Every structure is written in C-alpha cells, then in structure tokens.
Amino acid sequence: MNAKHEITICLGSSCFSRGSREILKTIKSYLKDRGLEEKVFFHGQLCSGRCEKGPNMKIDDVDYHEVSEENVTDLLDEIFG
Numbered sequence: 001m002n003a004k005h006e007i008t009i010c011l012g013s014s015c016f017s018r019g020s021r022e023i024l025k026t027i028k029s030y031l032k033d034r035g036l037e038e039k040v041f042f043h044g045q046l047c048s049g050r051c052e053k054g055p056n057m058k059i060d061d062v063d064y065h066e067v068s069e070e071n072v073t074d075l076l077d078e079i080f081g
C-alpha cells in the first residue's frame with residue numbers, strides 16, 4: 001500500500017449521538033495496531049446533511065452509511081486487510 005489513504009468520519013451531533021465517537025476510537029486502534037497511522041489521513045468532519053443515514057464515514061472516495069463499532073472493522077479490512 002503506497003498511496004496515502006484518507007478516512008473521514010462525521011462528528012456532527014447526530015452521528016456523534018449514534019456512536020461515531022466509539023467508531024473513531026475503533027478506527028484509531030485499528031490503524032495503530034497495524035502500523036497504518038503514517039499511511040492514512042484520518043480526520044473528522046462536521047455534519048454533511050445526511051444525518052438520517054449516519055453514522056457516516058468516507059474512505060477515499062467511497063461513502064459508508066450506518067457504520068457501527070461492529071461493522072467498521074470489516075469495512076477497514078476490505079481496504080487495508
């Protein structure tokens with residue numbers, strides 16, 4: 001994996017109340033455990049207006065909706081596994 005990847009997670013109030021804080025922690029641990037922190041630009045963003053589908057996350061150009069602590073690892077494995 002040479003190119004730098006970008007992960008964006010919504011930290012707006014709706015996504016936050018639906019669990020994006022826990023998802024954020026899970027992603028941070030995932031990247032740390034696999035030594036990917038230098039290769040991934042991981043950051044939060046404000047509400048993008050799609051709260052009803054939240055928690056929302058984006059990896060590179062792909063949008064993911066209804067992300068959870070349970071499914072986020074599988075999503076990350078699809079890219080980084």
Ligand code: FES
Nearest residue numbers: 010012015047051
């Ligand atoms: S709070 Fe995440 S899309 Fe609105």
